[in-house]
Amino acid sequence: MxxxxxxxxxxxxxxxxxxxxxxxxxxxxxxxxxxxxxxxxxxxxxxxxxxxxxxxxxxxxxxxxxxxxxxQPVRAGIELDEVRAAINAVAAVVSTHDLHTWSMSENDISFTANVALVSGANANALRKAIGAMLAKDFEIEHVTIHCEAASCGQEALHP
Ligand SMILES: [Zn+2]
Missing domain, CATH: 1.20.58 (Methane Monooxygenase Hydroxylase; Chain G, domain 1)
Incomplete structure (x- = not known):
């Protein structure tokens, strides 16, 4: 102990x-x-x-x-707008909404987001790519990405 x-x-x-x-x-x-x-x-x-x-x-x-x-659910230093811009910069990503980060312990950051993709995009590959980018650039280790092929209608409600 x-x-x-x-x-x-x-x-x-x-x-x-x-x-x-x-x-x-x-x-x-x-x-x-x-x-x-x-x-x-x-x-x-x-x-x-x-x-x-x-x-x-x-x-x-x-x-x-x-x-x-x-x-302080969002660790100091993580700006959701920066994370959004970084995800939107990934190829085949149209837009990102409903972003959340929180931490369960000092070094353990969790993140969820809804990501709209261009039609026909490989959702699995994109989830992997976004997860790797978030780990590398933002030190976010626990990522849950909800991929959307069409609008879920929640973009305005949960930007
Ligand atoms: Zn959505």
């Missing part, structure tokens, strides 16, 4: 959970032993407060990263 720390938020979350549980149970045992020998009863809430203080900044970082992802 230590090694994969910093990769995804759910690993960070699981890591914190395991640490909190480990510290909590070993803290209780340690405090009980100390109280047995010394009668220092303040040690019990003391340990609880210390664990809480240790967790607090880590929870704050996790919350900050999660909020960042939720509030």
């Amino acid at each position: 230590m090694r994969s720390m910093g990769t995804t938020l759910h690993v960070k979350d699981a890591f914190l959970e395991v640490w909190a549980d480990t510290l909590g149970s070993s803290g209780v045992i340690a405090a009980a032993i100390v109280i047995c020998f010394t009668s220092w009863t303040w040690i019990d809430p003391g340990v609880a407060i210390a664990i809480g203080l240790w967790l607090l900044p880590r929870i704050w970082i996790l919350l900050r990263d999660t909020t960042h992802i939720l509030l």
Whole structure:
């Protein structure tokens, strides 16, 4: 777990959970032993407060990263108009609409779009070409392209 720390938020979350549980149970045992020998009863809430203080900044970082992802669905640096222009520049593409990008983790960008093609175009080859271009030029790894041979009527509604 230590090694994969910093990769995804759910690993960070699981890591914190395991640490909190480990510290909590070993803290209780340690405090009980100390109280047995010394009668220092303040040690019990003391340990609880210390664990809480240790967790607090880590929870704050996790919350900050999660909020960042939720509030910023499009990673800074990705301009949808630039992506649209790049897709429209691919041969046999007529137009692109209903573009969406979002990220599930810091480095994982997903993208969907409807792409209208000239009639008779090879949709599979074009999906591949667009996917490769988006990965190379925009570092977008998860691409879902809906190819349209005729207008779907949603262009004005979802530009
Ligand atoms: Zn459409």
